Amino acid sequence: MVDNKLIEAAVEVQKRAYVPYSNYPVGAALITAEGDIFAGCNVENSSYGLTICAERNACVQAVAAGQDQFTAIAVVGDQDNPTPPCGACRQFLYEFNPDLKVHLIGREEIISYSLGELLPEAFGPENLQGV
Numbered sequence: 001m002v003d004n005k006l007i008e009a010a011v012e013v014q015k016r017a018y019v020p021y022s023n024y025p026v027g028a029a030l031i032t033a034e035g036d037i038f039a040g041c042n043v044e045n046s047s048y049g050l051t052i053c054a055e056r057n058a059c060v061q062a063v064a065a066g067q068d069q070f071t072a073i074a075v076v077g078d079q080d081n082p083t084p085p086c087g088a089c090r091q092f093l094y095e096f097n098p099d100l101k102v103h104l105i106g107r108e109e110i111i112s113y114s115l116g117e118l119l120p121e122a123f124g125p126e127n128l129q130g131v
């Protein structure tokens, strides 16, 4: 089950996506164990590779506010099919919670995964222990 507030936050922030190059707006919202929500949209750049995805934007908003105990993320795109997070975002989120619930919200369906399913055998903080 996805918290409706989480979906609403992702839908709301998607409206602020800066996407002059792809015209592919994405909104993402993270929820913490305490129920606080942090949202981010994709922000593109004329130097295309500098684009930040909605998921990483939401993540840095939360960390900048002092919160990194996320339990779930909702990702909203404009497509009928759900928008899956890119590989970079999967890795970025894995840092904070390998068991994060990932809800992909399409117009016609919602698909839910755990982050571990989307990024098996990931490299994470545990690999750096004792180095």
Ligand code: THU
Pocket: 019, 022, 024, 025, 026, 041, 042, 043, 044, 051, 052, 053, 054, 055, 075, 083, 084, 085, 086, 089
């Ligand atoms: N994008 C996201 O923000 N999140 C995703 O899950 C997939 C892709 C963005 C990056 C770029 O601004 C646009 O969507 C098209 O790739």
